[in-house]
Amino acid sequence: MASYLPTRLVPIGNDRALLYVAGQVSVADGKRLTGRCPDEVSVEEAQARARVCALNVLAQIDSAAGLDNVEQITQLIGFVLSAEGFGDQPKVLNGASDLMVDVLGEAGRHTRIALGANALPFSVTVEVAAVAVVRTH
Amino acid sequence: MASYLPTRLVPIGNDRALLYVAGQVSVADGKRLTGRCPDEVSVEEAQARARVCALNVLAQIDSAAGLDNVEQITQLIGFVLSAEGFGDQPKVLNGASDLMVDVLGEAGRHTRIALGANALPFSVTVEVAAVAVVRTH
Amino acid sequence: MASYLPTRLVPIGNDRALLYVAGQVSVADGKRLTGRCPDEVSVEEAQARARVCALNVLAQIDSAAGLDNVEQITQLIGFVLSAEGFGDQPKVLNGASDLMVDVLGEAGRHTRIALGANALPFSVTVEVAAVAVVRTH
Numbered sequence: 001m002a003s004y005l006p007t008r009l010v011p012i013g014n015d016r017a018l019l020y021v022a023g024q025v026s027v028a029d030g031k032r033l034t035g036r037c038p039d040e041v042s043v044e045e046a047q048a049r050a051r052v053c054a055l056n057v058l059a060q061i062d063s064a065a066g067l068d069n070v071e072q073i074t075q076l077i078g079f080v081l082s083a084e085g086f087g088d089q090p091k092v093l094n095g096a097s098d099l100m101v102d103v104l105g106e107a108g109r110h111t112r113i114a115l116g117a118n119a120l121p122f123s124v125t126v127e128v129a130a131v132a133v134v135r136t137h
Numbered sequence: 138m139a140s141y142l143p144t145r146l147v148p149i150g151n152d153r154a155l156l157y158v159a160g161q162v163s164v165a166d167g168k169r170l171t172g173r174c175p176d177e178v179s180v181e182e183a184q185a186r187a188r189v190c191a192l193n194v195l196a197q198i199d200s201a202a203g204l205d206n207v208e209q210i211t212q213l214i215g216f217v218l219s220a221e222g223f224g225d226q227p228k229v230l231n232g233a234s235d236l237m238v239d240v241l242g243e244a245g246r247h248t249r250i251a252l253g254a255n256a257l258p259f260s261v262t263v264e265v266a267a268v269a270v271v272r273t274h
Numbered sequence: 275m276a277s278y279l280p281t282r283l284v285p286i287g288n289d290r291a292l293l294y295v296a297g298q299v300s301v302a303d304g305k306r307l308t309g310r311c312p313d314e315v316s317v318e319e320a321q322a323r324a325r326v327c328a329l330n331v332l333a334q335i336d337s338a339a340g341l342d343n344v345e346q347i348t349q350l351i352g353f354v355l356s357a358e359g360f361g362d363q364p365k366v367l368n369g370a371s372d373l374m375v376d377v378l379g380e381a382g383r384h385t386r387i388a389l390g391a392n393a394l395p396f397s398v399t400v401e402v403a404a405v406a407v408v409r410t411h
Contacts, residue, residue, distance in 0.1 A: 003371035004386045008348045010407055013150040013287040020349045020405070022385035074145045075157045079389055082256035089258050097140035111159035112141045113266045115216055116256025119356035119390025121363050129387045131157075133147055150287040211282045212294045219393035226395050234277035249278040250297035250403045252353055253393025268294070270284055 007064040015137040018074070019065055024056035025124040034123040036081045041125050043088055046080060050095035053078070053128035057096075058103060065134040073100050073110035075131040081123065082116035089114045096128050144201040152274040155211070156202055161193035162261040171260040173218045178262050180225055183217060187232035190215070190265035194233075195240060202271040210237050210247035212268040218260065219253035226251045233265050281338040289411040292348070293339055298330035299398040308397040310355045315399050317362055320354060324369035327352070327402035331370075332377060339408035347374050347384040349405040355397065356390035363388045370402050 010018040026033040026049035033049045035041040041049070061070060078093040080086075093114045100108035110130070120127050147155040163170040163186035170186045172178040178186070194213075198204060215230040217223075230251045237245035247267075257264050284292040300307040300323035307323045309315040315323070331350075335341060352367040354360075367388045374382035384404070394401050 003368065003375045003383060004350075005383050006385065008346060008385050010286065010292065010346075010348055011288070011290075012147065014148065016148075018147065020385045023387035023389070072145060072147075074147055076141075077387070080256075084255055085260065086256045087258055087260040089256070094140065101140045109140060109142050111143065111145050111157045111266075113160035113214070113264070114258050115160070115264065116254050116258075117390050118255035118358055118392035119354075119360045119363070121361055121388050121390075123359065123361040127387070127389065129385075149284065151285070153285075155284065209282060209284075211284055213278075217393075221392055222397065223393045224395055224397040226393070231277065238277045246277060246279050248280065248282050248294045248296035248403075250351070250401070251395050252297070252401065253391050253395075255392035 006060045015135055017134055017136050019061060019132045019134045021057050021060045021130040023127045023129040024053045025121055026052045026126045028052045032122050033125055035125055036083050037092060037125060038086055039083045043091055046092040046125050047095035049125045050093050051099050053126050054096035054099040057128055057130045061132055069135040070104055070107050071133045071135055073108050073130060073132050076110045077113040078128045079115050079117045079120060081120045081125050089116050143197045152272055154271055154273050156269045156271045158194050158197045158267040160264045160266040161190045162258055163189045163263045165189045169259050170262055172262055173220050174262060175223055176220045180228055183229040183262050184232035186262045187230050188236050190263050191233035191236040194265055194267050198269055206272040207241055207244050208270040208272055210245050210267060210269050213247045213265060214250040215265045216252050216254045216257060218257045218262050226253050280334045289409055291408055291410050293406045293408045295331050295334045295404040297401045297403040298327045299395055300326045300400045302326045306396050307399055309399055310357050311366060311399060312360055313357045317365055320366040320399050321369035323399045324367050325373050327400050328370035328373040331402055331404045335406055343409040344378055344381050345407045345409055347382050347404060347406050350384045351387040352402045353389050353391045353394060355394045355399050363390050
């Protein structure tokens with residue numbers, strides 16, 4: 001039995017649940033997208049990787065509850081592997097935020113916490129976790 | 138349509154809702170308060186900036202639900218732009234925590250996650266996000 | 275009156291509550307376990323310190339609600355004091371994750387956000403915070 005899960009559901013009444021999604025790193029086609037922004041990876045490329053993280057978040061939500069059942073994306077917390085002095089994390093994470101709205105419309109709008117980090121798992125460029133509200137019936 | 142929101146409400150029954158507040162950075166009078174602690178910005182000055190973040194959190198709560206309707210500040214997560222080896226993030230973030238209690242009394246007491254970061258949006262000194270419980274009727 | 279609390283309970287109906295646990299640092303027998311991974315503290319030693327953080331999280335849950343009343347560990351967010359280029363935060367945090375399951379079984383499985391940081395309070399090696407669902411009757 002693995003110690004962790006990709007998602008956890010918390011019923012909150014009225015046929016709704018909070019859905020917690022584990023941190024999703026920038027992995028596409030099984031390949032980790034690594035490197036620090038902006039000296040190793042450009043802001044534009046990091047944006048594309050944030051979008052990949054958001055796609056992985058949406059895949060987890062779909063698997064756990066179905067994308068049709070998303071009532072709102074409540075919180076998105078995103079970390080960008082950052083060189084010292086780099087401050088464009090919001091621009092990078094727009095790659096994730098905009099995808100949420102492209103796919104889910106109004107329901108995809110979310111509160112966001114945009115942060116930098118000097119080190120991330122496997123040195124991925126971006127990591128994004130989320131909390132959503134989903135309909136359970 | 139912007140992709141993100143300053144707050145999101147999640148009804149949890151009994152005329153209550155969780156209120157998620159997006160990360161609020163140290164901005165006062167439209168001016169970003171930037172720089173790393175403690176080599177560019179002193180602990181005392183960083184404390185004042187944490188207080189500014191908390192004021193911005195309270196303004197968002199007031200706008201979304203009204204400060205009179207706050208039942209509890211549930212979680213406060215705070216990041217301090219930190220030089221390596223700096224470990225006084227709790228002292229800095231007391232500037233935010235103490236303001237919550239000054240304004241809200243017992244309801245303002247909260248669980249806290251105090252952290253450092255090598256990089257934050259626009260190189261602000263402090264960023265604080267929150268989750269609260271508010272009365273909705 | 276202290277400004278912060280070790281835990282906060284949020285009733286969500288059906289005799290259940292969300293329990294937020296403040297960030298717990300690696301402190302054992304009153305002694306802070308400090309230093310950066312992997313150059314000052316090995317991955318194996320950091321894992322043991324992550325386990326200490328998880329024990330402190332469980333102690334807070336037990337004090338607030340009783341371990342017997344844990345329905346699920348919903349979210350675990352863990353930060354490892356990291357040298358640049360270090361990417362084994364997941365391995366370090368398995369020390370915390372595995373303990374949750376050792377103690378609580380299936381209920382201990384959780385979503386996880388594993389992160390690095392260049393600075394943490396008092397330069398501790400690991401900090402772990404959590405959200406759980408507990409039975410309140």
